Amino acid sequence: MLPIRTKKELQEIRSNLAPNSKIGLVPTMGALHSGHASLIKKAVAENKTVIVTIFVNPTQFDNEEDLQKYPTALHDDLRLIADVSPNIMVFVPTTSEMYQSNVIPKKYDFHGLDKVMEGEFRDNHFNGVGTIIETLFSLIRPDVAYFGEKDFQQLRIIQKMTEILKLPVKIIGCPIVRESNGLAMSSRNERLDPSLRLKAGFIYDTLVAAKQKFGTESVHNTKEWVDNEFENHPDFKMEYFEIADVETLTPAKRKIENIKYRGFIAVYANSIRLIDNIALN
Ligand code: AMP
Numbered sequence: 001m002l003p004i005r006t007k008k009e010l011q012e013i014r015s016n017l018a019p020n021s022k023i024g025l026v027p028t029m030g031a032l033h034s035g036h037a038s039l040i041k042k043a044v045a046e047n048k049t050v051i052v053t054i055f056v057n058p059t060q061f062d063n064e065e066d067l068q069k070y071p072t073a074l075h076d077d078l079r080l081i082a083d084v085s086p087n088i089m090v091f092v093p094t095t096s097e098m099y100q101s102n103v104i105p106k107k108y109d110f111h112g113l114d115k116v117m118e119g120e121f122r123d124n125h126f127n128g129v130g131t132i133i134e135t136l137f138s139l140i141r142p143d144v145a146y147f148g149e150k151d152f153q154q155l156r157i158i159q160k161m162t163e164i165l166k167l168p169v170k171i172i173g174c175p176i177v178r179e180s181n182g183l184a185m186s187s188r189n190e191r192l193d194p195s196l197r198l199k200a201g202f203i204y205d206t207l208v209a210a211k212q213k214f215g216t217e218s219v220h221n222t223k224e225w226v227d228n229e230f231e232n233h234p235d236f237k238m239e240y241f242e243i244a245d246v247e248t249l250t251p252a253k254r255k256i257e258n259i260k261y262r263g264f265i266a267v268y269a270n271s272i273r274l275i276d277n278i279a280l281n
Pocket of ligand 1: 029036
């Protein structure tokens with residue numbers, strides 16, 4: 001499988017697709033794993049044409065070391081994709097192809113969805129995400145695009161962006177795929193040493209226990225319990241644990257009937273930042 005490298009080539013291929021060819025897009029940053037594969041499989045099942053993009057988008061990184069150390073594995077990625085289906089098209093542009101010499105993000109108004117959690121701790125992250133996804137949408141004009149609930153806030157923000165900009169694309173959220181110890185699969189997990197990777201199942205175990213607590217306890221008590229669990233753990237440093245409304249992502253102060261909540265967490269294991277989330281009710 002030969003990847004498409006330039007926007008020009010991509011646009012040519014796109015314009016030669018039959019007008020009724022339903023197109024599914026799966027945007028990724030590569031170093032693909034079974035979480036990505038689940039999105040790609042769903043896209044293949046639901047569309048005539050599937051395009052996977054692999055691009056480590058510099059404008060969504062707030063930390064230079066994280067960007068420099070982001071794993072790349074193009075050869076293995078292409079094999080994983082071809083194993084799902086040999087007909088999938090793969091777009092692998094360079095930074096200069098996507099940004100020319102202007103590697104800065106556009107500024108968006110995401111109606112506050114970007115002001116909490118990841119947005120609070122990662123400066124400009126969602127402007128970078130919005131910039132690259134809007135560019136990919138305008139180049140590829142997909143009917144459907146697939147995003148993981150692993151990055152639940154990102155999923156909600158992309159849904160909001162398509163609504164605000166009236167983009168004719170349906171956004172589908174896909175469930176989180178986990179390693180056998182419960183750790184949410186992530187390309188960054190490769191950077192954990194094996195014993196820490198095993199111990200990191202603690203993050204999901206704590207989320208599951210928090211969900212249990214949330215059934216009977218207040219928002220405050222549930223959050224306090226999670227804080228304590230991490231304070232007492234020598235290997236992980238919790239950056240935040242938040243309970244938020246799944247629609248507005250507004251952090252909850254107390255439970256309100258008929259509102260759906262999720263628990264969102266960011267944790268450092270050494271210098272590696274891991275995120276996860278869970279439906280609470
Ligand atoms: P990334 O390469 O990290 O930008 O991820 C590309 C897409 O795959 C995003 O929509 C992610 O939310 C999704 N994804 C990453 N990890 C997982 C996972 N463990 N389960 C489900 N989706 C995932």
